[in-house]
Amino acid sequence: MTEAADAEISPREAEVLGLVGDHLSNAEIAARLCISIRTVESHVSSLLRKLEVPDRRALARRAPVRGGAAPDRAAAVLPAPLTSFIGRARERSKLAALLKEHRQVTAVGPGGVGKTRLALAVAAEAAGAYPDGVWFADLVPVTDPGMIAAAVAGALGLGEQPGRDLADSVAAALADRDALVVLDNCEHVLDGVAPFLERLLATCPRLTVLATSRARLMVPFERVYPVPPLSLDAGGDSDAVALFMERAAAVGRPLDAALRGQIAAVCARLDGMALAIELAAARCPTLGLDGITAALSHPLRMLTGGSRADERHRSVRAALDWSHALLEPADRALLRRVSVFAAPFTVAAAAEVAGVEDGLAADGLARLAEQSLLVVAAAPDGTEYRALETIRQYAAERLAEAGEPGEVRSRHLRWCLARAAGLEVARPDWRVRFDQVADDLRAALAWAAEQPERRADAFGLARRLAELAFTRNLTGESQRRFEQAAALAAGPAESAAMLRQAAAVAGCRAAGDDMYRLRLAAASAARDAGDSAGAAVDLATAATMAFRYWATFVRIPSREEALALLTDARKAAAGDRTTRSSGAPATQAPQVGDDPAEQATPAGGDPGALAAVALAEAAVVADAFGAVQGPADNVAVPETIARAERAVELAARTGDPLAESAALDALTCAHIWAGDTFAAAARSRRRVTLLSSLPPSPAVTHELIDALGMVTEATLGAGDMPDACRWARQLDGHPSLAEVGHRAPLMVDALAGNVEEVLAGSVRLLDAWRRAGSPARAHLGPAVAAVAMVHGLRDDHDAQRGWREILDRLDVSAERAHGYAAVFDGMLLLHRGQARDALERMAPEASEVWKWVSWIWHHWYVALRTEAVVLAGDPDARRHVTEARVAVAGNPVAEALVARAAAVLDGDRDALLATADAFDAAGCPYQSARTLLLAGGEHAGRGTAAFAALGLAPKAVSLW
Structure with a gap:
């Protein structure tokens, strides 16, 4: 019996396990089994527990081989040969020996010599020496050297990660793997393969690469193995003869062994080239050996001149010429x-x-x-x-x-344009249909882009391919195609439109630097088109991005740059076409100490431009006074709110929901700094309402994902757990996040006590983070801290320790120390009955750490700290309870937490039990179960059962 069977996995889990072993993503497994992605996540989470493995990679190694027991290594991912492999024992031995000694070997030879079949045979035999598997990537469909990483990522089952290109994702996935990658047919994309392999092998110390190519890759670490023709023997005992006879028999003409000598002569005239021999053998039923021998004397069979290698190449050409002549x-x-x-x-x-x-x-x-x-x-x-x-x-x-190339490729281009136009994304099979034609669309575009007379068609195809790639979640390619369309556009106005689309896609990829660069380029194109209003919007938007999406930048634009852009945007909004758009500081650029309020938004001009400028001004004001210590001390908050409200008012006049949503985001942040959690939640809800009915596009998707993240976190901060869960599910189910996830749902589910959702989502988060190269992204800290807390609540100390180690790599900031981590640590310590430790962890008053507990965490921090004060027996506990009631008023979860603390302080068991109903009504099952345990007596049993149902480990913390 297999280990999987011992673990009593269900039939559906067995199916999921097999597909994980095939290295399919959750989205691909869902499509294959016709189930939802969340269901796949749940099965994966269950399998991790049942098979007692730490992550998806280990789970893949436990997947059963098709028809066999579960292996202790990753299975080879190689194409199944359609015909038997004949001979080549010496070649297999030599190539296998080279692979043991060198990290990169290239099997070189002319087309048709049998490089691919030899490489596959050697890779299959060597699979046992590579614990993390053998992978095969065919580069034949790749027409663009820049798409090498995409082809290899597809073979590995990798998707794009926000903020990382596919080359980084491949390197990250293979960084610690002892694996073999076979790259087949490299000759037509050498310019892309060479730098890709240099980068890959430099970052993956245990990786071995076997390449096949008609020419060597010309990289310093390459060991070349020239693949010889099949062995020839005049007596007929050779690999070449064996291949001919086997292939002839396969097409219905078994040959007598007495003919071996004649077959050997045919093979010799074909120079032992495998493809030529197979083609000749296929003609046996109609020509016979005599006819084949006669055909080989055709004058087209040979070319003249060249080296021995060229002669072998001419042998393949001779076989094809001969076949073509018939x-x-x-x-x-x-x-x-x-x-x-x-x-x-x-x-x-x-x-x-x-x-x-x-x-x-x-x-x-x-x-x-x-x-x-x-x-x-x-x-x-x-x-x-x-x-x-x-x-x-x-x-x-x-x-x-x-x-005929021009005529035929023109028809192919028209065919591709029609196929691209006919891909209706509403059809359930559209992704399959896109994948079937995508390589042809790319090839047609590559040709058309080089034909001046086809520029309009090339532009149309580039734009359509960009749109389709975006919907297919190929966001990296989508951005490149929009940029290509911009270069092919008939005029600067059309180019500006494409650059804005490219910037929006960059935003979806969390590539802030690209987003900024492309908006500046759009501004330049708009200026060239005489569109001052468009240039103003682009310049102001670029300035806003520097503050709104700062976490996605590698190089955050300086405040001086943003102020210079804002100055230019004001001029453009007023109709001045002489503005710059490079982002370089203006000669008279505002300085850091200048008050942005002194530079008024132009009174007249295009409404959209005025709204964009007003939003940029609000962002600059917010940044200028962003180091807040608390709402009472922040004199700039009223100014920030006023400017944000003005931006919302102007954006609403434009009738553009995207502009209004962006302005509402600024107003949301202003309310956060003002300490108005409920106003922030209300503005976030308004954003989602504005965006939800819009047709999908890169710009809408970028704004909607941001809005869904904000509304999820805002409602969590306000204690509206049912709404927070609803928004979290919508965010979690967004197609653009299917394989990478978002931090907000994990935070919501952890605080609510939805343990199964946390465990399932954490698998996806960890997998995506590792595939992205394990970057030190501080914004993931709250989600990782939430997962660590849940494992602590389950008494799974090893898992908790592992997630805390990840947290240490992500974030060592004051926000972690005094903000979200204090909330999660305090909640866990209270769960374990360590009230004094919890109070020490949350020692500062909320007003002392306002900068780090504002937004989501303020009410949670105040309420949990109040409970710690009471349970720790602090003599000043009653004052804390009184002040906390005022601070959390309106937040149902925080109010119930404070009410429970007050009941404990008063020794009022009935009042304490009443909070259990309040927690249930507020959608917080964890705190309801904890209340029952605190009540003790007959209620403790119900609390224990409730904790068990949630998948948590109850603690003996009864107070009665």
């Missing part, structure tokens, strides 16, 4: 014309691009497939065809010789 003219034309497809294609697609009728295309494709020039496969939409890469490249050369 075709009817119409079939030759069809073969060369379908060479423009980068991915499998249908009869209808081939007919449209080749310019022939469907019936003629179907007959021709069948004949080409019969002659091993095309591979046939069944697909959901019908039969698909594809050319092996060597043959496709050969056919592409024939296309050029025929003088």
Whole structure:
């Protein structure tokens, strides 16, 4: 019996475990099993507990091999060969030995020599030596050297991470793995492969890479292994003869062993090239050995000149030339014309691009497939065809010789434009349909972008591909395509629009520096187009970004830069077209000490520009006086609120929900600094209401994710747990966060006591964080502290210690020490009955640490600290209770916490029990169960049962 069976996992969990072992993401598993992502997360969390493994990587190693028991290493992720591998014992041994001695080996040889099959055979045999698995990435579909990382990430099952490119994600995923990666067919993207491998091997010390290529990669650490032709023996006892006979038998013509000598002669004339031999063997049923021998004397079979390597290359060309010469003219034309497809294609697609009728295309494709020039496969939409890469490249050369590339590629471009336009994202299968044509869209765009007369079509395809990639959650590619569209635009106004879209996508990627750069570029393009209002919006938005999204920047723009942009934005809003847009400080730029209030927003001008400028002014004022100590001491708060309210008023006049939402965000922050938790929550709700009905776009998605995060945290701060949970679920289910998650839901569920949700969400958070390279992102601190607390409540000390170690790597700031971590630590210490320790952990009064407990944590800090004061027996406890009642008024959870502390102080058991109902009504089951334990007696049993139902470990803390 397997370990999985011993753990009594359910059939559905077994399915999920198998797919985790196949390295599928949660979203991919959900799609495969037709269940929700949250259900997958729940199953993964359950499997982690049942199999007693710490993370998803370890879980993958426990997944069963198809048809076997659970292995103690990661399974090899290699394509299954469709035909048997013949011979090559000496080559396998030599290549395997090189892999043991060198971290990067390139199997080099001409097309058709058998590099891929040899690499796959060696990788399969060596899989046991790599505990973390063997991975295969085929680079054939890659037409852009910049997409190497995307191809490898796809093979590893990685998605994009906010703030990191895919190359970083791949390096992070493999950083500590003892694994082998096979990169197949590198020759056409050498410029991308070489720097990618240098970067990868430098950061992954235990990684080995086996590459196949027609040319060496030319990197300093490369060990080249020239792949020889198949062994030849005049007597007929050779790998080449064995391959010929096996392939001939596979197509229905078993050959007599007495013919070995004649077969050896054929193989020798083909120079032992595997592809040529397979093509020749496939003709046996129709030509026989005599016919094949005669065909080899055709004058097209050989080229002249060149080195031995070139001769081997000419041998492959000779085999293909020979096969090509046997075709009817119409079939030759069809073969060369379908060479423009980068991915499998249908009869209808081939007919449209080749310019022939469907019936003629179907007959021709069948004949080409019969002659091993095309591979046939069944697909959901019908039969698909594809050319092996060597043959496709050969056919592409024939296309050029025929003088047809422009005509055929133009038809392919039109076909791609139609396919892109017809991808309706409302259809449930649209993602599959996009994936089927994506490589062709990219290839068509690469060609069209280089044709001046096709500039308009290239622009349209780049824009559409950017939109589709964004919806497909390929945000890195989406940003690049929008930038490409901007470069292809017919004029600066169109370019500015594309740059704004690119900036919005960068925002979704949490790439603040790109967002800032692209907005400045949009401002420049708008200025060139004579659009002063548009330039003003872009400049003001860039200035606002420096403060609104500061946590996403690598280099945060200085306040001087922001003030200079604000000055230029004011001028542009007033109609001055001479403003700069580079972001460099102006000659007369405002200085740090200047009061932004002294520089008034222009009285006239475009409403949108005026609203953007007003928002930027509010952001600058907030930054200027941002070091608040408490609402009573912050004299700038009224000024900040006034400016934010003015920004909201102007934005509302524009009728643009995105502008109004951004202004409301500034007003929300102003209310936070004013200490008005409930006003902040109300403004956050208004933002979501404005945005929820808008059609999806990069800008809407960026703003909506931010708004959902804010409203979740705002309602949590106000103690509205039902709403906080509702917003958290909506945020958690957003497609753009399907694989990376958000910190807010974990915080909500931890404070409410929704343990299963915390455990499931923490798996995703940890997986995403590790795939992103384990960055030191302080904004993740509250979520990590929440998970650590929940493990502490469960008495899972090892898990708690692990999460606290992660927290130490993320955040060592005062905000952690005096803010969110004090709340979570205090709550855990109170749970364990360590009231004096809890009071020591939250020793400062709330007014002393206002800067770090404002926003979400103020009411929680005050209430939990009050409970600690009472339970620790502080002689001044009654004063604390009285003051706390005032401080948390309106927050149902905090009010109940203070009321419970007061009941304990008064010795009023009935009043204490009444708070259990209050906690239930407020959506806080953990605190309800804790109340029952504190009440003791017959209530303690109910409390113990409630804790067990939540998955927590109760403590003996009864007070009666």
